[in-house]
Amino acid sequence: MAEDVKTEPKNRLKTAGIIVVCGLAGVVAVGLGLMLADALILYAHESSGGQPMLYVMEWAEPGESMVVPLTEQDFDQHPALAAVIRGEERNPTTWEWGYRDQRVIGGTKVSYRESKALHDAYGPGGERGLLEYEGAYYMVLTTWP
Numbered sequence: 001m002a003e004d005v006k007t008e009p010k011n012r013l014k015t016a017g018i019i020v021v022c023g024l025a026g027v028v029a030v031g032l033g034l035m036l037a038d039a040l041i042l043y044a045h046e047s048s049g050g051q052p053m054l055y056v057m058e059w060a061e062p063g064e065s066m067v068v069p070l071t072e073q074d075f076d077q078h079p080a081l082a083a084v085i086r087g088e089e090r091n092p093t094t095w096e097w098g099y100r101d102q103r104v105i106g107g108t109k110v111s112y113r114e115s116k117a118l119h120d121a122y123g124p125g126g127e128r129g130l131l132e133y134e135g136a137y138y139m140v141l142t143t144w145p
Contacts, residue, residue, distance in 0.1 A: 042112070052115035052143050055107040056084045058092065059130055059137040066129030067137065068122075074131075078118055080110045081140065085133055105138070115142045 059065075075082035083089040084106040092105040110118070122131065122140045130137040 051109050052112055053107055054080050054084060054110045054115065054118060055141040055143075056081070056105050057102050057139045057141065058105045059139065060101040062130050062132075062137045065137075067132045068129045070131050070133040070138075074121075078114065078121070080108050080114055081118065084108055085138060102139075110142070118142050 070081075070085075075086070080089075089106045089108040092103055118140055119142050130139055132138075
């Protein structure tokens with residue numbers, strides 16, 4: 001009987017240790033599962049066929065819209081915006097397209113992350129105002145989210 005009394009605390013400690021290790025393994029497994037699910041969802045969005053697009057429209061006059069000046073920091077944060085407004089993706093239509101006071105100046109494919117960043121920064125369809133750069137007024141349109 002004396003031996004049973006001495007081994008009982010060791011068994012309890014061993015059992016508690018096993019329970020703690022199993023709990024930690026479960027937490028790690030759940031965390032890894034969530035990370036894997038996030039990666040799979042992003043992969044499914046990226047490979048679903050339709051890639052988001054960025055279109056930039058130029059306006060002849062700002063009218064009553066709020067005007068937000070574009071800075072170098074904006075172009076550094078959003079290289080697709082710089083490509084459409086400043087350079088290689090710029091391909092303006094004539095002013096007669098649709099309305100005589102606006103025209104599409106270009107568009108390019110962007111990643112889902114960039115599309116969401118542009119959407120968050122400038123709002124849907126110029127909701128936060130027209131963007132001004134070198135005397136011209138622009139509206140950013142994205143096809144996603």
